[in-house]
Amino acid sequence: MKLIRAGISTIHRVTEGYKSRWRNLYYKVRGVNLNGYVWMRKIEIPRNFEDIEIESPCAIDRGVILLCSGEPLPHPKIYIGANTYINRNTFLDAILSLTIGKNCAVGPNCYITDHDHGHDSQLPPLNQPMLAKPTQIGNCVWLGANVTVLKGVTIGDRTIVGAGSVVTHELPADAVAVGVPARVLKYRN
Template sequence: MHRVIEGAHSRWRNIYYRSLGVKLHGYVWMRQIEVPRNFDEIEIEAGASLDQGVVLLCSGESQSHPKIYIGTQTYINRNTFLDASLSIIVGRQCAIGPNCYITDHDHGLEANLPPLEQPLISKPTCISDRVWLGANVTILKGVTIGNDAVIGAGSVVTKDIPERAIAVGVPAKVIRHRDGNEL
């Protein structure tokens, strides 16, 4: 019975977010997520799953493309935060662990301005297909993570990660490739 109730709630959320302007291409499994504003700047493919407490936040000037795009069959675990001002793309069949933070921007460091008045600096962030992010991973602006890469729990990704790489640490560094070859 619990599954039936959760399924009904998820379907209701699909209707609700579609009515606000989120572009859902087919059914998306959704627990209680948060989309504070700019609903029309989010696009999610059928078969994606967003768990409890996921936040999809779009800010800044409107773009001609979605600021947040989530591919089919991607699972985003609890309390993960996608924070976009330009473009965050999450590919197909990704597994994103709980409590991750993914962004495409940060603020400047001008000496004469307080922190909240610093200019926003944005660069697109891309998580390619079949990427696995462990729990508590942070992905910073301008990063591209290649297909089939794995990012270890607690890592902070500040630079691009190549395809099939396994990266860990703060900042994240490639330790080996999925074919088993050590670096």
Template sequence: MNKSFFRQVIITNRRISRAVFSRLRNFYYRFLGVKLDGYVWMQSIEIPHNTRDIKIDNFCALDKGIVLLSAGEPLPHPRIHIGSYTYINRNTFLDAILSLTIGQYCAIGPGCYITDHDHGLDISLPPLQQPMIAKPTKIGDRVWIGANVTILKGVTIGNDAVIGAGSVVTKDIPEKAIAVGNPAKVIKYRSEL
């Protein structure tokens, strides 16, 4: 038997193992209360608490090291909602206390931080006693977010937009825009390409 045969067997066994563990994670998180609309491909992710405040639609893929953090009292709507066919790459952190929505068919690069809140700046209070200030954050459909992007509270990113790697998004980005930088600014539109 040649080496390529054994290599193929090993690769196949790894794929089967990942698929089995992904299905077990689906079962586990459903049991904890995460609303999974169909099958979601999941590597080793973390949902520390408030699992009932998270909704993930069918055919999403969540890679290793992703954290879905939902904090606060129960709300009538999901705090974190990820649309169908969206892929979130490794070590991305979604942090919500009000509403963080990601549309369908999105691609989110590794190492991103996306939130719907921050702390106040009252001079009479120490940093950890500052009140939380929240505004809904919304990412439209078919949005492509590069590696290590930060998206702050209250931002809406329009459908078909592209956010360049390392950008910090502090204001709304219109549909089909390509935005880069800190703070992120529109440099052109996809329709111009």
């Protein structure tokens, strides 16, 4: 019985490996800049493939959405550094510049963006102009489950953001931040 389970497990891993390699090929042909092999489960990139750059090795889990909108720019709108893991059902939404550094861990169900809509009371929400500022997540950052990172935020290297937090302003390096809005609770060193 143990041998049968081991065989099934091996078949599953090999099958998932082939699917990941197929997704790499598909997205490279569509224009995504994959710098080497990226372990990729079933993800969604609806459009603007050429606006995305992902370093290798990197892992992107099931249900992740990488959405770039607007006119093409001379730089990637979404950049993901090497050795970073983007967990399930995370949504990266960019129109200007959203950067995630190397060796980061992004928990499940996170939302990270570089823009929002204006606040003109005379216009309906969907007619508001888009307001964008670069969002930057440093190296070795850990975002817990269900974290939201809003436009214009910079998160310093080695910072930890607790589950369910909403990051509305800059967080320094080596901080542990939690809450809505996220506030520095302590420093790691």
